[in-house]
Amino acid sequence: MRVRIVLFTSDLRVHDHPPLRAALNAADAVVPLFVRDRGITATGFPAPNREAFLADCLRDLDEGLRERGGRLVVRSGDVVDEVAKVVSETDARAVHLASGVSAYARRREDRLRDVLEGLGCDLVVHDAVVTCVPPGAVTPAGRDHFAVFTPYHRHWSQHGTRAVVRAPQTVTVPDAVGSEDLPAREDVSGVSPALAEGGERAGRARLTAWLRSGIAGYEDGHDDLAGDVTSRLSPDLHFGTVSPVEAVQRARAAGGPGAEAFVRQLAWRDFHHQVLAARPDAAHDNYRSQDDRWRSEQAAAQEIEAWRQGLTGYPIVDAAMRQLRHEGWMHNRGRLLTACFLTKTLYVDWRVGARHFMDLLVDADVANNQLNWQWMAGTGTDSRPNRVLNPVTQAKRYDPDGAYVRRWVPELAELSGAAIHEPWKLTGLDRAAFDYPDPLLDLSDGLARFKRARGLD
Template structure:
């Protein structure tokens, strides 16, 4: 039996294809799987993510116990808790997946300051951030050349889940916290949010591969069809390996189009690795003039703008802790381009409610829409009315989420203000939706 090694779980709450766990098991037969709950993070995170985290941790503990181990849970500062556990168990090495956010950087720096050997591993993306760089520069600033390099890049080996794991004798695993009600955190708990954990995530992947994937190329922007994978929260918490999702999908009908979306996810991670302030500063400052309009911002948050497709998206967010990607772009464009409200205001609201919210993808996409990010056409038109007619031509998506319009027939649900006498209880547009 070798010297114990600590595996610090972060955004990789799974057993399948876990490079850090595999490496620790290779180096030492005795592994201490650890997750640290940091109170400041719990207070800031969305209630939907906190509840999802609780379910994912319970599922991970169950999986580890099934192979003879356990998940050690501690509460406090991560570096301090890792060091305390290392001293308790005699571990000298800590393994973890490499993150890209400013918090992940600080955590890594604090861990290295403990004097322990710290080893980082891939696992949060298909291609590790920094593995691909252009001839000039430290990262790709535009997606298309990144996509070409990403497609040609060699993939690491997909790793199996471990069959057995031993925890050092006498190690107290700690109590699993009850996070189901999201008592801490921001926003409200969505009644229809997706359940967290590796087991349900793998079932969702099986269902997606065997069903919806084939139509993805033709239907991924179909708002009423909801024909996307709904795996974003599973990928955000690492309950699914993005590499496994890419490898399983790539050669199937619909696979290339879906895998391209995973490449977009990797793209935002490699940008954030170089620019970790992506959630606070403009990636490409454009000297835009932003407006402060508390009333318009509140109407947008509540889904009361009077623009049905915008309101449907915002209400889906509150109901499910999720929003279709097309509607994310529509709602973000309406706030930043039509209302001229700063992208940070909208991103903060999304961050308070999205189960799948993370720094790289959430804020990278917000800046792309706002014209301060990686879009090479920062002033491209984005008309919500035209988007609605194109992607929800029968008004089905709108009527699903905007109850006041449920009885309006067909496409007229997109223009309720044109109804004679209006629609009771539904507001007139707060801004011209044709802009």
């Protein structure tokens, strides 16, 4: 029996899965394998929200494979060791894998290739599984990646996407290959109360529903905090329960300005992946240094904790931080505002904020989380590194009647209209009636400190 292994990583689906399709075309049987990699565990990356969502995804993937006569094989340990064991157990001739962009993913591929070669087994790495366009597929003249989004987007749009691969009808798995029990969400503690359901079925349902009823209003409403007309597909894209290629093609088929705006956001996702692929140290080092002398975590400890808890005294910032804690997700405009407030108003290192987001965001991955944080801190690819978003101005623009703040900062719910964004303007008994902190600092003081630090004053 010809056997091939499909190593699932950030591609937990059966629809539009080129590695699975290629393995099935070349073999009599496949081993759909997921390794709970202790190398990733050691980094602290598997935070509770992502562990719970992952458990949903693995159970749903197993069900999808069983509907086709197969099953998911789950192992724990060093990913290379576990793959090698399955190769030895099945005499598999090849392992199929979606390409990754992080330094860890690159090392994993290199180690797998070396070990498998000694076992007489090939490693077949597939592009355009986690992204629409492979990193490095479009590059500027004389450089290995684009550092500016607009020209990247133009080339990305012209590049096109591969064809969507249909889901298999039948999957045959060798009977003798053993598996651990699947993890369960209920076994994970510390999960956000309103964390979304994970898995391919849930992700495809979200995509279909949004294409049917949400995408038309996306261009005009994607920054409306209370309206929440975003797709909420970022966790599905992170875990690969929804194919970015299929999402782009279905959005383009729907057509219209909303679809164009949505596809542009998927291009941003690919943009960050190609930056990280070319500059893997951007996961922890500044892409472009501004010679910042960030306040130390010790000196800013009280302000950092207030930011984490949603108690800064700026309602729009606090609302977004509370949404993050409750849902394990945050509206994109909220991400911009909270990141700007931490890095430029409080002048705290972006890595402090990125770490907190990694602790709670279900969709946090290295490329998008770290590089979006750098973009807002002005140390990344932003062509205007010193821009500062005023949270009050932004709140009045993107939450004009205060509905978003009222939802997440209920202690201010009785304040009407835009007044909810500036509760510190109340005086006397009116102010005392609300159990809500005063602002950590005046915005003008934060801006002056930032300008001094960057030599802009």
